[in-house]
Amino acid sequence: MNYAYYPGCSAKGSSADYEKSTQAVCGMLDMNLVDIRDWNCCGSTPAHAVNTELSAALCARNLDIAAQQGVQKLLTSCPSCLSNLRHAAKRMEDPAFHARVDELLDNPTALKFPAVTSVMQGMAAHCDADEIGRHVRRNLGALSLAPYYGCLMSRPAEIMDFGDPENPTLMESLLGACGAKVLEFPLKTSCCGASYGIPEREMTARLSARILQLATDMEADAIIVACPLCQMNLDLRQKQAANSADARFNMPVLYFTQIMGLAFGLSGDDLGLDKLRVGADGLLLKIEQAASAQRGSAEGGKA
């Protein structure tokens, strides 16, 4: 089944592994993600921090293209893209705002835009837990996973429509369907420091350290994320966070699509695991050990 897809800039750079694993997992679930043509950057944080009309114009162009292609529902992986696209669509409901943005774009945009939703929600709408369970080839039962949505995915609640803003649970159900042990992770919606990693590195280090410390204390095997920037702060900057908290972390931070791909039996190459700063070898080893122990006991039972 085809789905219109907005990859966003990170997918083509810093989160190439998110993109790779998303495509792989969606492919297995018979979700064919098709890029909308000639898409542009959503403006990310810089655009909306400077000017909401500029930000909306960048987003509205993408939404307009999708509308012209006759798209009903547009999927995107990145929470920041999702937030910008949904905010823009909301603001464009105001005719005066719509007119000003059209002027910026030198082009009248569509009066009705397609709905935008996350790949995660798209996946849940596409297939139920049983369907996901049917694709599982590797048993993740040995892993304790800390689901971490970041601050953006569920907020503001009335725009993002992602369940309870303080306690979303969609990722838990996907991971649970893959057979993993999912922790009740209290900091699942707190901020990692986001783009403050550049102007205020210390703050991001402190906020990320809090999340890494709790996951470590809860004996999580990995933190599972849905946002390229969260992944970068928790993984690439893990050493900075550790230094700020005077601690040592060794916490793999995987995209939910990567861990789902592992469950589906895909290889590390298919999922871009080589891109992780904190490697997932330990995870794979644990999965393998549990599997061989199970085989051993099964054979023992036969003998």
Place this chain on the structure above:
Amino acid sequence: MRIGVFICHCGSNIAATVDCAKAAEIAKSFPDVVYAADTMYTCAEPGQAAIEAAIHEHKLDGVVVASCSPRMHEATFRRTVERAGLNRYMFEMANIREHVSWIGKDKEANTNKTAELVKMAVAKLRNNSPLTAKTFDVTKKVLVIGGGVAGIQAALDCAEGGVPVILVERESTIGGKMAKLDKTFPTVDCSACILGPKMVDVAQHPNITLYAYSEVEEVSGYVGNFSVKIRRRASYVDWEKCTGCGACSEKCPSKKTPDAFNEFTGLTTAINIPFPQAIPKKAVINAAHCRQLTKGKCGVCAKTCPTGAIDYAMQDAFVTEEVGCIVAATGYELMDWTVYQEYGGGVWPDVITSLQYERLLSASGPTGGHIVRPSDGREPQTIVFIQCVGSRDKSIGRPYCSGFCCMYTAKQTILTKDHLPWSRSYVFYMDIRAPGKMYDEFTRRAVEEYGVEYIRGRVSAIYPDGQGRYVVMGADTLLGEQVEIKADMVVLAVGIEAARGAPGLAEKLRISYDAYGFYMESHVKLKPVETNTAGVFLAGVCQGAKDIPASVAQGSAAAAKVLALFARDKLENDPQTAQVDIRRCVGCGKCIRCCPFGAIKDSEIRGENKAQVIETVCQGCGLCTATCPQGAIQLAHATDNQILAEVNALCR
């Protein structure tokens, strides 16, 4: 007819934007007006005297006062004209304050509007006729709904005043929320020790009949003559035989029954008596957890009971009581704080409500008065108290202050220090509201003598740190800093809401309630215990948040209203009732069906069905008048002719 018109200045309330002298001058030109004047304060003693004098001097037989809303002073001026010898219904009032002077600044327009309102009142008055009230007997017996401290006080004061009292309590014991408290502010005296004797008085007073484990099912009638149907819920124990010995609950094998009295901090047995001082001290079976009632196999309590009081076949029973007055004292509930997902939404075991904490402090509570963590039974070292959880929070639709949380939190911190001298307590607060007698001194003591750390700011999140403690993240808005406290236990000062089922009961009693289910008083300042339904009074938190002293005071105030009403042997009805013109009535019965008070009955007159109004029951709402297809029912003092005269005065 000779009509006198009085235009009131109301100080500058009216005179600032209405030319009262000119309005009076215009009024003189209206038909039948023989006298008109403007006065400074018509309601004051000289103002009323001037009306009386004018009635005598100018031989007036009708009076119009143009002043404020009739809600407050119509009764005042009716008494004035009555003193001068007129019938009280030969009086009309024009509201030129709320309807004119307070809402517009254009003096000329206001003066014209005043004159027009007076013209309408005069036109109505010309069609008025004297009305006289009927008298009826009063049942000198009162129903008190709710056996918390407010209801107890109202019941005892009425009983002491010689009035028989029916006290209905939903739970199996009276005592309400106060019975669950360990100590009370600001004197830190034991709640059970001060409430217990009052509860015993209720049980022993010859004038009080207590229906515990019962609810009000239906209310009909009117002031002086209410009829109340009471549902006595099945307790599965014959209370005539039960001696309260407690042998049944000792032997009951179903020991994992949730303990509602202890706010679910512990477990109890399926048959139990909630606490040692319960009144009545009678056992009740929790049907949902009783093995005999759910599985049909057990019967241990029936075998154990020395008096054979257990009756598994018991059904709800109904009694009907006739009373003259009703006092509603239905109290409150804690709001459902689990909407706060950032505080764990009820998932973390050591994040508890202040009422649960109260049960931990209480010697008769599940821990015998030892403060321990529900999760592991360890004594907490650091306790964080959070105020305003579900109070003053528009985001969850609770904009109001729950009133007493600041004080009990201070009390709980002081008690905590007494129980666990080495512990540390932190309080996150928005403002400290301690306006009662000795209240501010009390909160100061918590800070200054007991070393409680008060932090002004909200808590943004609570989460377990993975090692058995809780991280409380919040803001210190005085320092402008973020704070983070590692706590062993968190106590939430959860805001209050109206008691479960409060709106339903209000509808049975025909009283109003606000958007949050709290009962509406007749006047916020001047009639705080009355309702807009005659004979129904309010006491305690059902009317709005208040602490124990205020609840007790309001209980006594409601009793005073009951006793004052019962001081008369007969009551007068309001003669503004519906009247049937039997020549026009075709006996269709539409009025009988539409009357919300059951005040119209079918009667046979010379072999024909006709509607008949029971004048003492009719509340004068006018629904039947509008419904009657024949125009056979007229509402006295608001007849078609009177209303049309007003319309004509305005439109012609």
